[in-house]
Amino acid sequence: MTERSAYHHGNLRRALLDATAAVIAERGVAGFGLREVARRAGVSHAAPAHHFGDATGLLTAFAVEGFTLLGTTLAAAPIEPHDPVLGVGIAYVRFAVDHRPHFEVMFRPDVVRAEDPALLAARATAIRPLTAGLRAAAVASGTPASPGDLEGVDLDAVALGAWAQVHGLAVLLLTGNIPDSGETVEALVRRVSTATDAAVLAWAAPTGRRRARPAVRS
Amino acid sequence: MTERSAYHHGNLRRALLDATAAVIAERGVAGFGLREVARRAGVSHAAPAHHFGDATGLLTAFAVEGFTLLGTTLAAAPIEPHDPVLGVGIAYVRFAVDHRPHFEVMFRPDVVRAEDPALLAARATAIRPLTAGLRAAAVASGTPASPGDLEGVDLDAVALGAWAQVHGLAVLLLTGNIPDSGETVEALVRRVSTATDAAVLAWAAPTGRRRARPAVRS
DNA sequence: TGTACATCAGTGAACGCGCGTTCACTGATGTAC
DNA sequence: TGTACATCAGTGAACGCGCGTTCACTGATGTAC
Numbered sequence: 001m002t003e004r005s006a007y008h009h010g011n012l013r014r015a016l017l018d019a020t021a022a023v024i025a026e027r028g029v030a031g032f033g034l035r036e037v038a039r040r041a042g043v044s045h046a047a048p049a050h051h052f053g054d055a056t057g058l059l060t061a062f063a064v065e066g067f068t069l070l071g072t073t074l075a076a077a078p079i080e081p082h083d084p085v086l087g088v089g090i091a092y093v094r095f096a097v098d099h100r101p102h103f104e105v106m107f108r109p110d111v112v113r114a115e116d117p118a119l120l121a122a123r124a125t126a127i128r129p130l131t132a133g134l135r136a137a138a139v140a141s142g143t144p145a146s147p148g149d150l151e152g153v154d155l156d157a158v159a160l161g162a163w164a165q166v167h168g169l170a171v172l173l174l175t176g177n178i179p180d181s182g183e184t185v186e187a188l189v190r191r192v193s194t195a196t197d198a199a200v201l202a203w204a205a206p207t208g209r210r211r212a213r214p215a216v217r218s
Numbered sequence: 219m220t221e222r223s224a225y226h227h228g229n230l231r232r233a234l235l236d237a238t239a240a241v242i243a244e245r246g247v248a249g250f251g252l253r254e255v256a257r258r259a260g261v262s263h264a265a266p267a268h269h270f271g272d273a274t275g276l277l278t279a280f281a282v283e284g285f286t287l288l289g290t291t292l293a294a295a296p297i298e299p300h301d302p303v304l305g306v307g308i309a310y311v312r313f314a315v316d317h318r319p320h321f322e323v324m325f326r327p328d329v330v331r332a333e334d335p336a337l338l339a340a341r342a343t344a345i346r347p348l349t350a351g352l353r354a355a356a357v358a359s360g361t362p363a364s365p366g367d368l369e370g371v372d373l374d375a376v377a378l379g380a381w382a383q384v385h386g387l388a389v390l391l392l393t394g395n396i397p398d399s400g401e402t403v404e405a406l407v408r409r410v411s412t413a414t415d416a417a418v419l420a421w422a423a424p425t426g427r428r429r430a431r432p433a434v435r436s
Numbered sequence: 437t438g439t440a441c442a443t444c445a446g447t448g449a450a451c452g453c454g455c456g457t458t459c460a461c462t463g464a465t466g467t468a469c
Numbered sequence: 470t471g472t473a474c475a476t477c478a479g480t481g482a483a484c485g486c487g488c489g490t491t492c493a494c495t496g497a498t499g500t501a502c
Contacts (some may be wrong), residue, residue, distance in 0.1 A: 168386025195375035
């Protein structure tokens, strides 16, 4: 970025969004405020109102940016052959850890204009890869998937369950509810996914008849 | 509660905790403040400090109450034969919806004395039924479970995955990220659980060999 | 049963703080001629 | 190329607000004698 005049900032919008991330990273969403953000951006305290109207406006824009970023991240996640959403899930939790300030605002409807069309659109686009991964897998497996249904499986419910699980992992991680095992986020998500699959396979057999097949991971 | 003197409240601690729930229910955690809580409890604005020291103290006590309540709720949840944690999971999400103010504070380390021993103890006790359900199922199935391991399944990871999933569902519900389908919380959790199990069973087979067995729900 | 006193729960006035919002302004930039 | 002017980004002083905290206090309660 080239040197600008002291008066006109040049890209204050960008600077304010960056300052927002910095403030939230240091003090949490509760520590956020227009004056504090302006201070960090090296600008008068009334300047943010010019770009975003009010605090909610700034945070809404910040959340939109977060969802857009999440969308590209998830869309770029690799699809693993044995589990169509594992790659997306790993990317999701990584995003939450790597972009904590964004993530924390994105799911705080009390602090954002929750009905903002741009926000809703960005969110819908962002989470699409979760369902898309499942449908792609359905097609690839040779079973023409009627909408929302594959071999009798409610795909929407599966997608919601997968979303909930990775979202829960992200939230529990960020709130310090998962003891640090020293493993990477990727390893953690893989471990949970593998264990869950194994448990389902081990226990889904009708009661009374023990399964002959050992658990998948064996 | 019998009529007390106007001066000595009698059970101000209780009243302040109740007022906290009311404030958060109406205005969210961000709208919480000692003066507002005192106002609702019909008491001077300096009174809360007598009982809780400061705002963080009050919210910490509120979170402890929440975890204690969650603990009794989960411990009382029925254990279903085919899924040792489904009952607990349903109870978990129900708790979040039924006691939203508590739930929102319980997982906000920025707003609570996160290292408070009473808080940590109450939390540990509360989530125990998640792992306990799995271990009980292991014993009941006749397999003496070596700690953390059942038929090669990492039980701790399964418990964490189950916790994450129901926590994620709760958070997504409370933040308005799950479209209202009109179904009860119980039905929603069951649907997700069933679909997930079915998907695992349908797709866990080695690639190339299609499963003969139809998906569980068929 | 009655009196004195210690304890402690709750009061209310005062303080300083950071916040969001408003508004007349100023300085830089771009465009018309 | 030069001048005038409109536009608009950002300023800074002022305001009112609700907050948390402090502190000397007052009123009720319980206990010792």
